[in-house]
Amino acid sequence: MNKQTILAIAQKDMKATFSSKKVWVPMIIVAILLCIIVPSGMAYFGIHFDLVGTSAKDMDKPIIALINDFPNEEMRNTLIGLPTIGYKFVYFFLTFMMIPFFLMVAIINSMVTSSNSFVGEKERNTLETLLFAPISIKDLFLGKVLASLIPTLGISFIAFIISAIIVNIIAYPYFKVILFLNSTWMILMFWVIPILVLFNIILNVLISAKVKTFQEAQQFGGILVLPIVGIIISQASGMFFLSPLSLFLIGTGLLIGNLFLIKLVTKFSNRNTLFQSQIY
Incomplete structure (x- = not known):
């Protein structure tokens, strides 16, 4: 290695990623919208206008029933102790639904x-040069993985951090936590x-090493979004909650999955095979 x-x-790939506004701008927008604007807006409007309690009283009973059946006793007591339905909903949303x-x-x-x-290398007409450069396929894969890992986690x-600061500035005077x-x-983080x-x-x-176009790669990769949609539905319906234990077990399962995928990477040790999967 x-x-x-x-x-x-990794540096070459990250430079290519951030040189295209069509790639990095949507990444930033999605993060700002889902991780900052949504929780901040929910905290502010839910607390100051008590939207659930005043304009949607029909939702009181299912929310109260959800709280009474909540599996964690400490969280259940915290929610019951909050003064209004709006406060209860905001606290529950920020604690669980944002995950x-x-x-x-x-x-x-x-x-x-x-x-x-x-496939990006293919579209930029740099794939042939990269595959037959004096570098190992293992180093090539690790570089590609690192180039995606750093900006995504960043x-x-x-x-x-930004969301936690804004949300707590809004919510701490009311929840005192x-x-x-x-x-x-x-x-989780x-x-x-x-x-x-x-x-x-x-x-x-x-x-990406098997398909020939960026659209194909995204279609296959998008399958992982479906379990997250299922988690959102299960959390909202009260069927399942992401407790610390369940999150730890999910992470452990993913770690095992990573070890399995790393073994698959070794099958691409032949650069001619990888070349043919992309060109032909």
Whole structure:
């Protein structure tokens, strides 16, 4: 493994990614919209206008029933102790419903950067030169993975920090607790998301190495968005909640999946095979 070669490939790919506004601008917009504007808007309007309590009283009963059946006793008591339905809804949304949004951003951004790894080289007419350069296929794959991992995690963590600051400025005077700084969110940001991003990147780099167009790569990679949609629905309906334990187990499962994908990478040790999968 040649670290200088890996870093050189990663720097080249990141430069190509951020030189195209069509790639990095949507990544930034998605992160700002889902991870900053949505929670900040929900915190401000939910607290100041009590939207759920005043304009949608028909929702009171299902929300109260959801709270009464909540599996975590500490969180259930916290929600019951809040003064209005609006406060309860905002606190629940910011604590649980925002988790799938951060997962969604991580998946979308990692998919965009990694799907472009090999097919992007083909579209820029640099693939042949890269494949037959004096570098190992292992270093090539690691460089491609690193080029997607760094910007994706960077955007995710920056969005999390900004969101936590804004949301707590709005919500702390009312809830008297710092949101986003609990075990659930720490496990999410420092265990699940890094492993999920790595899993998605390796998977999409492998897909990108097999398909011939950027659109094909994105179509295959977009399949991972579906489980996140399922999590959103299950959380909203009360069927399933992402507790610290469940998040830890999800991360462990993804880690095992990463080990499996890394084994698949070894099958691309023959550069002629990889060349033929892209050219023919």
